[in-house]
Amino acid sequence: MGIGGRLKSWIGDQRVEQLRDRLAELAEQSTEHHLRLAVTGLSQSGKTVFISALVHHLLHAHRSGSLPFFDVATSGRIIGSRDLSDESGTPFPLQQAIAGLGREPPHWPASTRELSEVRLAIRYRRPPGLRRVLGESATLYLDIIDYPGEWLLDLPMLELSFEQWCASQQRLFEQEPRLSVASDWLTRLRQVDWHAPAEPALLQELSGTYTRLLHRLRSDPYALSLLQPGRCVLPGELEGTELLQLFPLVLPSWPMGAIPDGSFLALLKSRYEQYRQQVVRPFYLRHFSRFDRQVVLVDCLKTLNRGEACFEDMQRALNGILQSFNYGRNGFLRRLFKPRIDRVLFASTKADHVTANQHHNLDRFLELMIQDAQRDMGFEGIATRCMAIASVRSTQAAEAQVDGQTLSCLRGWRKDSDEEIALFPGEVPTELPRAEDWTQERFRFIDFAPRRLPQNELQPSHHIRLDQLLEYMTGDQFR
Ligand SMILES: Nc1nc2c(ncn2[C@@H]2O[C@H](COP(=O)(O)OP(=O)(O)OP(=O)(O)O)[C@@H](O)[C@H]2O)c(=O)[nH]1
Ligand SMILES: [Mg+2]
Structure with a gap:
């Protein structure tokens, strides 16, 4: 063979080798997703309870039978799962949560103060038809993050200038209960000359008062949700930093004229910009930019218990957040972060606070709360569903005879006193409540202490519909 022929065959060998490598790479990729x-x-x-229970059931899914409507588990195709969260550097405290729920008496995990991450590797056998083409088994890596719920409220701020944010807060503080609870702070704001040179000590004092105000509005009896900035309520690693010396300028009218350099107003405005650029944007960029699917958890019963102001505030907070996620092509988050979301599940949590015959009403009620967001998602071709769930089912069904009639009741332990009770928790409305519904104390769903969740031997009765949720969110991935 001449030199030309040898060169040709060498190039041919190279190509075959490259092709072989590429095929091996593709095979590898198709076994891991x-x-x-x-x-x-x-x-x-x-x-936190949802993530803990979900991961706990998944880690046992190859042998426990606790997820009857999760096809890959029921068909015996899960080979095993491994918790790889340690690799993230900020692992989700799963063992701690499961140990607390498994103790005697069991207790709920504490409210979250830091971000943490779950990575779960689920190894499974492919369905029979696909095994010959794609190989016997594959691994699905499931990534989830947990964070304080308060931080979610910062998302809509990404879209607002300082002036726009202040105007939106102004509308909130015009209404009760904010108007009365904040009256001293609002009066104090009116006494400051916002064009005067900034005094850092005064800014610190005003932001301290504002933070205390947010904490009050967040607690009972108000239990409001739309509290911004979220990090002022739960600072995490930013505790004590100047970045959090920030509050909205809620004034009857915006200070007239140009904003002098070095003034109170200029400083406050630059703090807001810093907060958006250095805190909010990186958080969403890092953790929400490439998610595939979304579960939106809503505690509908809490709002029904606490009355109209709490209900409206939560509805406003929720819709604001969902609007920011706006999945459409021109949506803000889409332009910024390009998520590839194709499926969203709205779950109304703690369904074990009501009797089983009310679960349908709970679905319907959640649909009413988020109907605008759901309609927008449908328009964008995103599949959505509403589902009532309980991550850790803490009540048992019981029956009581009242005036010769049999009533469905619940039995469980109260969260506040650990006393065992049986009660008829009432009905979930299928329409948004009218003004008079709130005044009649029609709703009184109580919080329960958890029922013990074992380390092993998990049963379907330990949750409500976690399996259906898993099937909807991940079922198509186990190919
Ligand atoms: N009965 C019942 N109560 C639940 C369930 N899930 C959560 N809860 C209650 O809701 C409370 C809050 O649950 P978490 O999971 O800590 O809520 P979170 O969204 O992580 O809250 P933050 O970390 O503060 O943002 C718990 O302490 C329980 O009282 C459930 O499945 N059943
Ligand atoms: Mg939490």
Whole structure:
């Protein structure tokens, strides 16, 4: 063979080798795939309990039978799962949560103060038809993050200038209960000359008062949700930094004229910009930019218990957040972060607070709360569903005879006193409540202490519909 022929055959060998490498790479890729699940929910909506229970059931899914409607588990195709969260550097405290729920008496995990991450590797056998072509088994990596619900409220701020943010807060502080609770702080703001040279000590004092105000509005009896900036309520690693010396300028009218350099107003405005650029933007860029699917957790019953102001505030907070996620092509988040979301599940949590015959009403009620967001998503071709769930079912069904009639009741332990009770928790409305519904104390759903969740031997009765949720969110991934 001449030199030309040898060169040709050498190039040919190279090509074959490259092709072989590429095929091996493709085979490797097709045996490993990733799913990022965004768990979205306001503070105390049930995120940490949900993630703990979900991961706990998945880690046992190859042998426990606790997820009857999760096809890959019921068909015996899960080979095993491994918790790889340690690799992230900020692992989700799963063992701590499961140990607390498994103790005697069991207790709920504490409210979240820091971000943490779950990475779960689920090894499974492919369905029979696909095994010959794609290989016997594959691994799905499931990524989820947990964070304080308060931080979610910062998302809508990304879209607002300082002036726009102040105007939106102004509208909130015109209404009760904010108007009365904040009256001293609002009066104090009116006494400051915002064009005068900034005094850092005064700014510190005013922001301290504002932070205390947010904490009051967040607690009972108000239990409001739309509290911004979220880091002022739960600072995490920013505790004590100047970045959090920030508040909205809620004044009857905006200070007239140009903003002098070095003035109070200029300083406050630059703090707001810094907060958006250095805190909010990186958080969303790092953790929400590439998620594939989203679970939105909503505690509908809490709002029904606490009355109209709490209900409206939560509805406003929730819709504001969902609007910011706006999945459409021109949506703000889409332009900024390019998420590839194709499926969203709205879950109304703590369904074990009502009797089983009310679960349908709970679905319907959640649909009413988020109907605008759901309609927008449908328009964008995103599949959505509403589902009532309980991550850790803490009540048992019981029956009581009242005036010769049999009533469905619940039995469980009260969260506040650990006393065992049986009660008829009432009905979930299927329409948004009217003004008079709130005044009649029609709703009184109580919080329960958890029922013990074992380390092993998990049963379907330990949750409500976690399996259906998993099937909807991940079922198509186990190919
Ligand atoms: N009965 C019942 N209560 C639940 C369930 N899930 C959550 N809860 C209650 O809701 C509370 C808050 O749940 P978490 O999971 O800590 O809520 P979170 O969204 O992580 O809250 P933050 O970390 O504060 O943002 C718990 O302490 C329980 O009282 C459930 O499945 N059943
Ligand atoms: Mg939490």
